[in-house]
Amino acid sequence: MFVRLVLSVVVVGLSVSWALAQSYSGNTKNGERIFQQHCAGCHGTTGDGLGPEIKELIVPPANFRAPKYRTKTDMDLYLGIKRGVLFSPMHGWADRLSDQEIRDVLNYIRTFAPFNPLG
Template sequence: MEAVRPVVDKEGMTGGITGVEDPAEVSNTSIEHRESLSVLERRGAHMSLRIVVSLIVVALTASWALAQSHYGNTKNGERIFQQHCAGCHGTTGDGLGPEIKELIVPPANFRAPKSRTKTDMELYLAVKQGVLFSPMHGWADRLSNQDMWDVLSYIRTLAPFNPLG
């Protein structure tokens, strides 16, 4: 059996890694170890970033899908929209209905990405109460709350969803 010799560090002190006699070997091992740790840390940071971005994409997609179906029946909303809203907002929701010539304030274009800047509650209240200083009147006396949510659900299908701009 071989005797273990003390290790001498750079300052000539004994101790450190047992079984290693050459201080230069200790120094080189230490540098290589630190370099490999640095590479691993960078890889870990990149992996963490990929995971975070993936989770954000999944969350956005899931919330969009939930918003499409959570509040109302899209098919019923389309039927109500064609019956009550298409005169001003157009059959495709582009704001170019046959009654547009008579309007001073143009109706909303629900096909434009900008229409997504309104919250669901803002749109719901516009349908329910109308919009001040515009020809958009409220529908609370003619449509049920569920019918208004159905219309909102349909309106949300008209504008393209693009979370990146």
């Protein structure tokens, strides 16, 4: 009985995490287009944080190639894009990009910064 309970909890847990992983699935190709159009000015065409607009910024844009961004979860980055970062030129994009577009661009950023919790 107890073993069954444990097993079913594990199965439910696995399917929930699978479902969550799926819900973030975005289209990388479309994400690249969005990134080059809206984000590269600050974050650089290669995601290194060296876009042409940085001269005017007080806070430097995120360099997605830095190890720090590998330790951020999809959720951290997703919320950063959606809501922006407080007291920084990184405003939220919820009013300009659809949820699907935010997922697409997140997938593209993950190509520079694959999630690796050990940095």
